[in-house]
Amino acid sequence: MVDQVENLLKRNIPAAAIHSGITQREIDVILHRCIYTNDIKLLYVSPERLQTSSFKEKLSKMNVSFIAVDEAHCISQWGYDFRPPYLLISSIRDIFPNVPILALTATATPTVVNDIIDKLKLRNVQVFKQSFYRENLIYNVIETEDKMGKLIRLLKQFPGSSIIYVRNRKKTVTIAKHLHALGFSAIYYHAGLSADEREARQKAWINNQFKIMVATNAFGMGIDKPDVRLVVHLDLPDSIESYFQEAGRAGRDLKLSYAFLFFHNSDIDDFKKNILISFPDIQIIKQTYKIITEYYQLQIGDGENEIFPFGINDILTNVDISSNDFYNSMILLEKAGYIALSEGIKTKSRLFFLKDKNEIYKFQLEHPEWNDFIKVLTRTYSGLFTEYSNISEDNIAQKTNLSIEQVFNSLNSLKELGIIDYIPNKGENTITFLKPCIDAENIYIPDIVYDDRKKIILSNADALISYITNQTKCRSQLLLEYFGEESIIRCGRCDVCVSRNTVDLSKLEMDNIINVIKPLLREQAMSENELLEHFSIMDEIKVIRVISWLIETNKIIRLPDMKLSWNK
Known part of the structure; x- marks a missing residue:
């Protein structure tokens, strides 16, 4: 919401957003402007606000001429991201019965579209649908045990802006730091960061201070950055809908861009297991x-x-x-x-050590009264020196034999001393x-x-797994069919299409690949992976086919150590 409001303000369109990152005082000022001065054209709020009678009361005093529901698929139990608070949106009908409603979604199957119409009580409905086909976006799915190796090769080939999606917060930190150590301009983002920190990191990436954003799926909603060239999923996304949406953040300027999904069979097993755990x-x-x-x-x-x-x-x-x-x-x-x-x-309180481990050790020696308390923190929660970590004051109280109030006071004292940054849970x-x-x-x-929701989520999971393991049908065709759109034309450029195209590899393409392989293997023996390092990751399938042909025709021989050499 913040990003969209900023873009509107730059275009001189008066807009405001009510979100968790602002104070109650700021909220009151925004609502006062909407009701009395009427100088806000667009007001952004989350559906959860409709749970409070005070907000609905103030809403009823506004001169509302139009209601837009973004991410409208969240209102449907058939959608991949069903959020019960979205069901409250229809209650606005009671306040503004004649105000037109616009429902927007980038990822809705025909079933979800019908459910949106029903749940929002839309009348005189007109459905405007743009094709899901993205001509400039090439989808690739690669099965590999060496995800980081593949990722690094990709990033070397794509110097532009990139997004790397992972499933947990810890991975965002470790991968971003690893890439930074290798010389890449990388930063991380996840929901555990403070609102100010998330906003700062988002701005830094949008303004190209960092080229690579390593993030959980908390990143991306409302992001308007047109020049993203690469989106990589190192872990399985939640569903085809979320994958399409996240991958679709590449190439919004209509220039050629790529979406890669890396997986291993163990990922599929873990994916199914996590769904069952949630029920x-x-x-x-x-x-x-x-x-x-x-x-x-x-x-x-x-x-x-x-x-x-x-x-x-x-x-x-x-x-x-x-x-x-x-x-x-x-x-x-x-x-x-x-x-x-x-x-x-x-939500939980968060804590981060502002000093490194050596400085903390020195502080403990100089202030022995803090020694036991700090030991409990460092032994109970990992990662406090590298990222903001969730903590439980209840848990700390049990381990230290202190009261909750004493724990709060201790944490705030350490914050005042400049030892930690402590962000307490806002709500009781x-x-x-x-x-x-x-x-x-x-x-x-x-x-x-429960039952229906579980079936829907498992069905969505099966669709995602089918998409990932598919080796015969064009990726774009599969995505279009999932969203109820027919296509008889293959994209010709995804990993599946490339694999099919290599059967008819042109002489020029084959010669170009051989001209790279031949001098390399004449100079020294190499493994297949070492050879592939000299080619674009998009050409891997072609190169592997050529290597196989060269082995079959005895142009290349395999040595006892399993490396390849040119047959002299």
């Missing part, structure tokens, strides 16, 4: 409900609309359930309408019971939350 067995969900109601000593019929402080470590003490199962069960209980979790539960951790307490055995999780 604990129903009995585990019932067990979780029983744990929390017993912890808060609720009797059958009690607890409706009651709010309690929430400390996950206290609740999980002496109970037989994993933290992953407990957390995922709580999310499902919330979606089913039994409880409401404050945002504080879903609370849990609200939305319904009267019932027997855990009577807990019912609706199909839309």
